[in-house]
Amino acid sequence: MLRIAVTGRPGIGKTTFCLRVYEKLKDTLDITGFITVEVRERGKRVGFRLRDLRTGEEAWLARVGLPGPAVGKYGVDVAAVESFASKLKCDCELVILDEVGPMELKSGAFIKAVEELINAPVCCLFSIHLKARHRLLERIRREFKVITLDESNRDALVDDVAGRLIDACKGR
Numbered sequence: 001m002l003r004i005a006v007t008g009r010p011g012i013g014k015t016t017f018c019l020r021v022y023e024k025l026k027d028t029l030d031i032t033g034f035i036t037v038e039v040r041e042r043g044k045r046v047g048f049r050l051r052d053l054r055t056g057e058e059a060w061l062a063r064v065g066l067p068g069p070a071v072g073k074y075g076v077d078v079a080a081v082e083s084f085a086s087k088l089k090c091d092c093e094l095v096i097l098d099e100v101g102p103m104e105l106k107s108g109a110f111i112k113a114v115e116e117l118i119n120a121p122v123c124c125l126f127s128i129h130l131k132a133r134h135r136l137l138e139r140i141r142r143e144f145k146v147i148t149l150d151e152s153n154r155d156a157l158v159d160d161v162a163g164r165l166i167d168a169c170k171g172r
């Protein structure tokens, strides 16, 4: 059972990396999870949407002007996080989760769902916030193989991580 967490500075390509690995593995492995996609209007970032990898279903995670707990200038839709967290399943071969960060961590149900995943024998590819402090993030940093993405490694590592996850999930 292989558990990998990618991290790196904001905008380095964590979401892109998770998506590329998903595209490589989706026909081979049973995968659940979601990614977080930034939304820009007229060039300015206005918020983030959650996207279920398998179904393509989307919801706002956080948006400027949304009521709810604030992270920077964004209000977090905790109910949306909970709804996506409830779809994370331990009984698949791989869980891809982008990301475990300050917005998602506003949801107690999200924290509980991720803890259950970590306690289960399932392969994981998470992206995690580089610096945020939280007991769940500390646990992931301790227990996962953590890879820091940068411009020089983020392309080459896609095949490497995808290959390692297939081997681990298929017990090779």
Ligand SMILES: Nc1ncnc2c1ncn2[C@@H]1O[C@H](COP(=O)(O)OP(=O)(O)OP(=O)(O)O)[C@@H](O)[C@H]1O
Residues within 6 Å of the ligand: 009, 010, 011, 012, 013, 014, 015, 016, 017, 038, 154, 155
């Ligand atoms: N390997 C890559 N090569 C070239 N451009 C990339 C690569 N990875 C990401 N990008 C570009 O960089 C930008 C940010 O990418 P992405 O959203 O994946 O980063 P992120 O680390 O998830 O960001 P955030 O910190 O907001 O979560 C996007 O415009 C994306 O197209």
